[in-house]
Amino acid sequence: MRVKICGITNLNDALNAVNAGSSALGFVFYKKSLRYIEPSKALKIVEKLPPFVQSVALFVNETTEYINQTCKASKMQLAQIIDDENIVDYAALEPKYMRVLRVKNKESLKDLKDEYYLVDAFVEEFGGAGKRVVLEWFKDINCSKLILAGGLNCENLKELNGYGFYAVDVSSAVEVEKGKKDRDKMVEFIKRANEIY
Numbered sequence: 001m002r003v004k005i006c007g008i009t010n011l012n013d014a015l016n017a018v019n020a021g022s023s024a025l026g027f028v029f030y031k032k033s034l035r036y037i038e039p040s041k042a043l044k045i046v047e048k049l050p051p052f053v054q055s056v057a058l059f060v061n062e063t064t065e066y067i068n069q070t071c072k073a074s075k076m077q078l079a080q081i082i083d084d085e086n087i088v089d090y091a092a093l094e095p096k097y098m099r100v101l102r103v104k105n106k107e108s109l110k111d112l113k114d115e116y117y118l119v120d121a122f123v124e125e126f127g128g129a130g131k132r133v134v135l136e137w138f139k140d141i142n143c144s145k146l147i148l149a150g151g152l153n154c155e156n157l158k159e160l161n162g163y164g165f166y167a168v169d170v171s172s173a174v175e176v177e178k179g180k181k182d183r184d185k186m187v188e189f190i191k192r193a194n195e196i197y
């Protein structure tokens, strides 16, 4: 199972995540988050990453122009986009992107199109809150293009067996505190993610 570790704010955590086996690292470009990182600081980390690790920029209700400029300046390979205000012109986006669907109920899943999405539990305050989606809602859905986020941890990962999610995304369960990752928790999380079938 592919794993994205989100909320990277320093090189040490980035390299620990990569060495633990993370396929992707998430950088939060949302200023109100305690995991916010300046794009110029993210660039310094990205430039030191080894090959085969994807850098993902997380945006919340930002304009197309801002996303394009910021991804280019910080050499991000993928934009993770929360666009509740419907302001993004996806045809004009330069980086590859992955929309975030914030799931409130089973009805929310009707909005999924045939593309890769990150699905996260809806919370009023944006993101990384450790809140889970209800897995039963995904039972009759093709999950092969879905990256599941929201409250995943070493203990509950095994509940994903059989769903066929493309990847998982985690932040709070592998932290010492917001913005600081725990190496051992990342190692254990990725070990358990690799046991999912």
Ligand SMILES: O=C(O)c1ccccc1N[C@@H]1O[C@H](COP(=O)(O)O)[C@@H](O)[C@H]1O
Residues within 6 Å of the ligand: 006, 007, 026, 028, 030, 033, 034, 035, 036, 058, 060, 082, 120, 126, 127, 128, 129, 130, 131, 149, 150, 151, 152, 169, 170, 171, 172, 173
């Ligand atoms: O992490 C944040 O601070 C954040 C801020 C704004 C929007 C999204 C954010 N994080 C995303 O939330 C998921 C779930 O995190 P958790 O595992 O439940 O803590 C995380 O993977 C980020 O993609």
